[in-house]
Amino acid sequence: MAADFDHVLTREEQRRLDAAFQTLSGRATRSEAAAPGPTEYEEHVWLAQQQVPDAVLKHVVACRLTGEPDLARLVGAIRDVVRAWPGLNARFRFGEDGELHKRFAGEEGRTVSLIRADTLEQATAAILDRQAASWDSDRQPPFEALVISCPQETVLALVLHRVLDAMHPAAELLQALGKAYAGEPILPASMMARNPGTPLFAAGEASSMLPGWMRQPGIAASEIVDFATIRVARPERALAGRYGAMIGPEALNGLPPDASDQAVLAHLAALFARYLSALSGKREIDLMIPAGWRAQVGDPPSSVTGGDAVVLTVDGQAPAEIIVRAIQDRLGRTANAAMSQTRRTATAERPILFVSWLGDPTGCLGIPGVSIERLPLPTLETRPDLAFAVGRGRLGGVAVELVTGQGLSPRIGPVLLERFLAWLTEGEAALPGVASAPVELTGAASPASAAEPATEAVTALILAEFRAALNAPELGPDDDFFDHGGHSLIATRIIGRLLSQHGIELHFNDLFSYPSAAALARKARRTGEASLEPSRTAPIDEAPSAPLSLAQASLWKAYAAFGFNEIFNLPFALDFLDPVDEALYERAFTDVLERHPGLRSLFRQEGEDMVQQVVPTAELSQYKWFWTSAESAGVTRRDEALHHFDLAKELPFRLRFLIDPATGRQVLSFLFHHVVLDEWSVNLMMDEIAYCYRVRAAGGMPVWSDAPAPFHEFARLQAAAGVDQAHLGYWTDMLRGAPQPQPILRRQDRAEPACEEASAAGGWVEFKLDREATERLYALARQSSASLFNVVYAGIAASLRQLGSLPELVVGTSASGRSDAAFFDTVGYFTTVIAHRIRFDEAMSLGGLVGQIRNLVNESLPWSEIPIDLVEEALGMTPGRDHLFEVFIQIHAKNKLNGELALPDGRGIAFRQVDPERHESMLGLHFEVMEEADLSGERSIRVLMSYRSEHYGPQEVEKIRATTSAVLALMGRAGGAQVTLAELGAHLPEG
Numbered sequence: 001m002a003a004d005f006d007h008v009l010t011r012e013e014q015r016r017l018d019a020a021f022q023t024l025s026g027r028a029t030r031s032e033a034a035a036p037g038p039t040e041y042e043e044h045v046w047l048a049q050q051q052v053p054d055a056v057l058k059h060v061v062a063c064r065l066t067g068e069p070d071l072a073r074l075v076g077a078i079r080d081v082v083r084a085w086p087g088l089n090a091r092f093r094f095g096e097d098g099e100l101h102k103r104f105a106g107e108e109g110r111t112v113s114l115i116r117a118d119t120l121e122q123a124t125a126a127i128l129d130r131q132a133a134s135w136d137s138d139r140q141p142p143f144e145a146l147v148i149s150c151p152q153e154t155v156l157a158l159v160l161h162r163v164l165d166a167m168h169p170a171a172e173l174l175q176a177l178g179k180a181y182a183g184e185p186i187l188p189a190s191m192m193a194r195n196p197g198t199p200l201f202a203a204g205e206a207s208s209m210l211p212g213w214m215r216q217p218g219i220a221a222s223e224i225v226d227f228a229t230i231r232v233a234r235p236e237r238a239l240a241g242r243y244g245a246m247i248g249p250e251a252l253n254g255l256p257p258d259a260s261d262q263a264v265l266a267h268l269a270a271l272f273a274r275y276l277s278a279l280s281g282k283r284e285i286d287l288m289i290p291a292g293w294r295a296q297v298g299d300p301p302s303s304v305t306g307g308d309a310v311v312l313t314v315d316g317q318a319p320a321e322i323i324v325r326a327i328q329d330r331l332g333r334t335a336n337a338a339m340s341q342t343r344r345t346a347t348a349e350r351p352i353l354f355v356s357w358l359g360d361p362t363g364c365l366g367i368p369g370v371s372i373e374r375l376p377l378p379t380l381e382t383r384p385d386l387a388f389a390v391g392r393g394r395l396g397g398v399a400v401e402l403v404t405g406q407g408l409s410p411r412i413g414p415v416l417l418e419r420f421l422a423w424l425t426e427g428e429a430a431l432p433g434v435a436s437a438p439v440e441l442t443g444a445a446s447p448a449s450a451a452e453p454a455t456e457a458v459t460a461l462i463l464a465e466f467r468a469a470l471n472a473p474e475l476g477p478d479d480d481f482f483d484h485g486g487h488s489l490i491a492t493r494i495i496g497r498l499l500s501q502h503g504i505e506l507h508f509n510d511l512f513s514y515p516s517a518a519a520l521a522r523k524a525r526r527t528g529e530a531s532l533e534p535s536r537t538a539p540i541d542e543a544p545s546a547p548l549s550l551a552q553a554s555l556w557k558a559y560a561a562f563g564f565n566e567i568f569n570l571p572f573a574l575d576f577l578d579p580v581d582e583a584l585y586e587r588a589f590t591d592v593l594e595r596h597p598g599l600r601s602l603f604r605q606e607g608e609d610m611v612q613q614v615v616p617t618a619e620l621s622q623y624k625w626f627w628t629s630a631e632s633a634g635v636t637r638r639d640e641a642l643h644h645f646d647l648a649k650e651l652p653f654r655l656r657f658l659i660d661p662a663t664g665r666q667v668l669s670f671l672f673h674h675v676v677l678d679e680w681s682v683n684l685m686m687d688e689i690a691y692c693y694r695v696r697a698a699g700g701m702p703v704w705s706d707a708p709a710p711f712h713e714f715a716r717l718q719a720a721a722g723v724d725q726a727h728l729g730y731w732t733d734m735l736r737g738a739p740q741p742q743p744i745l746r747r748q749d750r751a752e753p754a755c756e757e758a759s760a761a762g763g764w765v766e767f768k769l770d771r772e773a774t775e776r777l778y779a780l781a782r783q784s785s786a787s788l789f790n791v792v793y794a795g796i797a798a799s800l801r802q803l804g805s806l807p808e809l810v811v812g813t814s815a816s817g818r819s820d821a822a823f824f825d826t827v828g829y830f831t832t833v834i835a836h837r838i839r840f841d842e843a844m845s846l847g848g849l850v851g852q853i854r855n856l857v858n859e860s861l862p863w864s865e866i867p868i869d870l871v872e873e874a875l876g877m878t879p880g881r882d883h884l885f886e887v888f889i890q891i892h893a894k895n896k897l898n899g900e901l902a903l904p905d906g907r908g909i910a911f912r913q914v915d916p917e918r919h920e921s922m923l924g925l926h927f928e929v930m931e932e933a934d935l936s937g938e939r940s941i942r943v944l945m946s947y948r949s950e951h952y953g954p955q956e957v958e959k960i961r962a963t964t965s966a967v968l969a970l971m972g973r974a975g976g977a978q979v980t981l982a983e984l985g986a987h988l989p990e991g
Helices: 011-025 040-051 071-084 120-132 170-181 261-280 320-333 412-435 456-470 488-502 508-513 517-521 550-561 582-595 617-622 637-641 679-697 711-721 725-735 771-783 788-804 846-863 868-874 954-971
Strands: 058-067 090-094 100-104 112-116 143-149 154-161 241-247 284-290 309-315 352-357 370-374 386-392 398-404 545-547 569-576 601-606 609-614 653-659 666-673 762-768 808-815 832-839 887-893 899-902 908-913 925-933 939-948
Touching: 040 090, 040 100, 058 120, 058 170, 058 846, 071 112, 071 143, 071 170, 112 120, 120 143, 120 154, 154 170, 241 412, 261 284, 261 320, 261 352, 261 386, 261 398, 261 412, 309 320, 370 846, 398 412, 456 488, 456 517, 488 508, 545 711, 550 609, 550 832, 550 868, 569 637, 582 617, 582 653, 582 679, 609 711, 637 653, 637 666, 679 899, 725 832, 725 846, 725 868, 762 954, 771 788, 771 846, 771 939, 771 954, 788 808, 788 846, 788 887, 788 925, 788 939, 788 954, 808 846, 832 846, 832 868, 846 954, 939 954
Parallel strands: 112 143, 284 352, 352 386, 808 887, 887 925
Antiparallel strands: 058 154, 058 370, 090 100, 143 154, 241 398, 284 309, 386 398, 545 609, 569 666, 569 908, 601 609, 653 666, 762 939, 808 832, 899 908, 925 939
16 A cells, blocks of 8 residues: 555554555445547547646645644545545546546555655655656656645645636635545536637747846846846756735725726736836736636646637726726627637737736645645746735735746746836835845745855854854754754844845745755845844934834723733742852943933923933932942742832833852842833844943943934834735734633632723742653644744643634734834833734644744734724724733743843853742733753743733632643653643543
């Protein structure tokens, strides 16, 4: 049985496959049988293949399956479809009688292959190999299904010879496959036949890398694309590029949200025609649209084989609405009339654009517990110069794909599509940028369509950023970023610095999938937009007044709702294991204060607005903010933690040294108000304090190589830009209609009715995972191309779903809020609170939930500057009273509150963080994941859970703690990630 597959998977997968095949072998096997004679269309395509045996007449439909699909069940479903639709396993032979004969083969195991691939690129290569394989019509079927297992997903690819186009459209194949997977009957293919295509489109050889219509008089070719970097694939392996993107509803001016599919197609076709006209300088553009414009999933036959088509010449300089009306009128007039075949090629005088509807496999193939996403792939089939497909996208947007034929450079496709997206919002200003190197758009890259080969220089730049961010000069190009202390906050910083300082673009997921500098360099794209320093037209005012940033304003609303109490105090405490010079520490922190004016701010009301006012360094001596241990007799850490800030009159921080009565050691109470400090800033600040302490201990003064942009500049720029309505719309679309937050478990010991006024009183508990479970969770993160946060987030969510029997859950979390690299070195409060909506499927495994949350978190990052209060207001909720979530999850990733102060003589003063006691919580449940490492480097994971007492009593708190601890331990055991949500209860301790 294994001989039918490229690779056998795990023993468990093999066992399940064998069981499925034994079941199949017990069924009646269809013997080889004669079939009805071939249709005229089948004869035509068969003859075309015989005339040019090396021509690629196969197309591919591919989907990404994330979650945990049952591979044995999927393979069995494919075989069931082939059995029900014998044409998929047909053979064609030219007989001695001069006729073409068709028969149905009875062989099993020839139409499906199970493959293992380490990366999506390997999966793509395997699919292209199958597409490129010649077709022996007498011995081989015209259909093959590839089930490719990648580390974090499964790829399903259907390879279909064009001889099947008439009887077996891809959409119907996927629908039948979904029914077979669900155990439902499959409708015979004879009841689903489609109008066949017509003669093959004759593609001429291109005379240059760009079509003639794109070469404008007076514009050098080098201004359109850099010919020095073009590499054309070998003719026998020439690829047509395919590039996909999403267009948000805000960019579709004039298109109503409830527009029909035909209206969407006409609108985007008109916009792309106008774009080509503006780009090429050609007034007339030919649009070729299939007469049956609603193409099925996959490539419409007419894009390759000619076929019945609507051909319309439009004025590319006319208003878009006029072109739209012309397209809709022509489509309407030909809906019930056959059009004669039209064969046309692009010329220097008039470009031609093929336009079709883009089907979505998600609507055809349904697999419980599995997320399905169309996978755009390059193709080996001959393609016209430009084909543009339009379909429905997420959240009211539109999905578009651009296919560039073999006659064009593989580099021009991403450029054309990227600049089209920019042109939608920027107009003509976007066109000069077409000469810049392309950025990667969604879709599978191929060797021929990659924007730029990895170079030693790119690897060196990435490695330098790795070493600087991780403080690891010994790091090599093949070393794993995460094995040397990397985490998501550092990843964000590195990606931003590479773009801003070196013009190198990488996506967040790239770093998780390719965590070494050498591997990541192969995913890098040059943008040519490096900027070493933020530009400023005037010197920074020493005492500026600025509005609150969006994040600060959001926090301030909650601060006011709780009566301006201590809810936003950040009471850090450092236990020094060796004596520290307290006066020297004060001097070092003063150096940091002078460097970061955002820390020395007062907050005052001006009219109806709050403003922040910097205290000049010359006036710092007027404010008390530091106390030595000699001044702190009788003061406890709890006393300091409960200090009530008057932010209009005192600085938003307090440093007080204490003597621990139990150990006699110095402890620093490091108290900040949250409005000026976030976790990213804590790490910046601790690094700078250590540097200043070392320099001051040697009798010197700190010398800075740069001056970070002040936080007040960020606040002013953000206020001037206003709220991005498109970004706000992302969150309202996601969260509209979400369930109202409720306690996960109802408190059992609460007899009295709930108070009208909410109370923040609460407490906290913690648990720590053992070393083996910790390392296995890290391993699961790597296998899933996810962060540790994604893994623990999924474990907590699964635990709460189990306890509360929840169909979905809204979870609050925090995002860095630092999208502008100019402010990466700025200390301030940038962090935003955001919310994710998680929908549970009982058939989904814990590992599949990790993938869902990874995608949810990473996809939301570009929109994360919008704080939660603005989302709540946009949804009609009352600020301070209505909330979107009960549960908040965040990670503290190896923060620098555990470390060492280096001295000039080589000695060090070690310190460690002391956890504060928590007696208040503005959230129902607040999980803090502590990713830590001791001085020996051993990693550990602690989870702190704080709670509101009015929601949860001791019984409920212990149940939540025990369940969450057990689920995380289960995920850290062999096979634990394969447990489904439906099975989860059986794997947990009773009670």
